[in-house]
Structure formats: structure tokens, C-alpha cells
Amino acid sequence: MTDEMVINVNKIFATIHASYPAWYEKYYATHKSERQAKRIWLEGVKLLTDEQVVQGLKRMVIECDFPPRLKEFMELCQRVDGLVDMDLAWCEALIGRYSHPVVKVTAELTGLFELRHAGYESMSLKKRFEFYFLKVRDNYSRNKPLKEVTKWHSSGDDSLLVKIEQQAEQRINERIKQQGIDIKSARQNCLTLLGIKRR
Numbered sequence: 001m002t003d004e005m006v007i008n009v010n011k012i013f014a015t016i017h018a019s020y021p022a023w024y025e026k027y028y029a030t031h032k033s034e035r036q037a038k039r040i041w042l043e044g045v046k047l048l049t050d051e052q053v054v055q056g057l058k059r060m061v062i063e064c065d066f067p068p069r070l071k072e073f074m075e076l077c078q079r080v081d082g083l084v085d086m087d088l089a090w091c092e093a094l095i096g097r098y099s100h101p102v103v104k105v106t107a108e109l110t111g112l113f114e115l116r117h118a119g120y121e122s123m124s125l126k127k128r129f130e131f132y133f134l135k136v137r138d139n140y141s142r143n144k145p146l147k148e149v150t151k152w153h154s155s156g157d158d159s160l161l162v163k164i165e166q167q168a169e170q171r172i173n174e175r176i177k178q179q180g181i182d183i184k185s186a187r188q189n190c191l192t193l194l195g196i197k198r199r
Contacts, residue, residue, distance in 0.1 A: 001042065001046065002046075004050065005042060005045060005046045006042070008045050008048070008050065008053045009038050009041050009042050009045050010038075011053065011057070012041065012045065012053065012056075012057065012073070013028075013034070013037075013038060013041075015057050015060070015061065016060075016067050019060070019061050019067075020066065020067050023066065023067055024067075040070065041070050041073075044070045044071070044073075044074050045074075047074070048074065048077050048078075049141075049142050051142075051143075052077040052078060052141055052142065053077060055076075055077060055079075055141075056073055056074070056076040056077030056078075059076040059079070060073065060076055063076075064076075077141075078137065078138060078141050079141075080100070080102060080137055080140050080141055082099075082100060083099075083100045083102050083103070083137065083140075084099055084100065084103065086130060086133055089102075089103045089106065089129075089133060090120075090126055090129055090130075091120070092107075093106065093107040093110065093115050093129060094115055094118060094119075094120065096112075096115070096116065101140070101146065102133070102136050102137050102140050102146065103133075105136050105146040105147055106129060106132045106133045106136045107129075108147075109132040109136070109147065109149065109152075110125065110128050110129045110132055111125075111128075115129075128152050131152050132149060132152065135149035135150070136149060
């Protein structure tokens with residue numbers, strides 16, 4: 001624990017008190033309840049930078065009708081304005097069109113070749129993508145190099161899942177060919193259903 005962490009927690013609670021006075025007086029009427037809450041919040045706030053806390057407080061005051069819970073506040077702090085949510089980022093990565101640098105770098109770390117040959121339900125690859133997405137997003141919000149992340153280590157279960165997915169996709173492609181359906185057209189129809197326009 002550092003002095004900066006304590007200062008940030010006190011700053012958060014002071015802002016909550018000023019922004020939601022009636023709520024604050026109801027739930028933190030005693031110094032004991034306030035101290036207990038601050039100890040809990042410190043566990044999450046210690047993972048944030050000073051700049052992230054400032055951004056989180058600004059968003060809280062502007063966007064929240066009621067004080068956020070710790071998890072919600074951390075999401076406000078770590079959110080990147082202009083960045084799509086994880087599911088849409090996954091769709092963008094699959095078709096190779098990126099609306100934000102975070103999505104592009106995440107796709108590169110995940111593996112562009114694998115993404116080009118993957119489907120929306122490729123769960124093992126999506127798991128890897130989500131791992132990198134959270135890391136890269138955090139780096140972006142901290143003004144750190146986007147690719148400065150720990151490497152994904154796949155397990156034996158992941159390898160087995162990849163094989164199962166590949167076999168399933170192969171069977172689907174065989175059925176598509178048997179029915180005389182063009183694979184590219186089938187993929188485009190899938191993108192259309194997802195609401196994704198490909199130029």
C-alpha cells in the first residue's frame with residue numbers, strides 16, 4: 001500500500017460524498033462503515049493509475065445516477081472511449097477490419113492467420129483474443145506500449161478444443177459443398193446476420 005493509493009481512495013469517497021450526499025449519509029453514516037468500505041475499495045483501486053482514477057471519477061459524475069459499485073467504478077476507469085465492446089471487437093478481428101488500434105493490436109497478438117481461418121464460434125481462439133483484448137485495453141488506458149503484454153500460454157485442453165473445432169468446421173464445409181452453396185456467400189450471409197458490413 002502506498003500513500004498515493006490511500007489518497008486516491010479518499011478522493012473517490014470525497015467525490016461520492018459530494019455527488020451523492022443523501023446516499024452517502026445513509027450507507028456510510030459512521031466512521032466504522034466508511035473505513036470498512038475504503039479498505040475494500042483499496043483492493044481494486046491499487047490496480048489503477050492516478051490518471052485512470054481521474055477519468056473514472058469524471059465519468060461517474062457525468063454518467064451515474066447512483067454511486068457505482070467497485071467493479072463498475074473500475075470499468076469506468078479502464079474504459080477506452082471510442083473502443084467497441086469485446087464481442088464486436090471479435091467480429092472485427094475475424095473480418096480484418098479494425099475500428100480502433102486496440103482491436104488491431106489484439107488481433108495481431110492473437111494471430112492474423114488463425115483469425116482469417118476461424119469462425120465466430122471458435123471458442124479456443126476467442127478465449128485467446130479476449131485475454132489479449134483486456135491486456136491491450138489496459139495498456140492503452142495507461143499510455144503504455146500496446147504490445148507490452150504477457151504471452152498467452154495455451155493448455156492441452158485448448159489444443160484439443162482446436163482439433164474438435166477444426167473437425168466440426170471441416171464437416172460443415174463438406175455439407176455446404178454437398179448442398180452446392182458457395183462458401184464465400186455463406187460467410188457473407190453470416191456477417192450480414194451479425195450486422196457487419198464488409199467492403
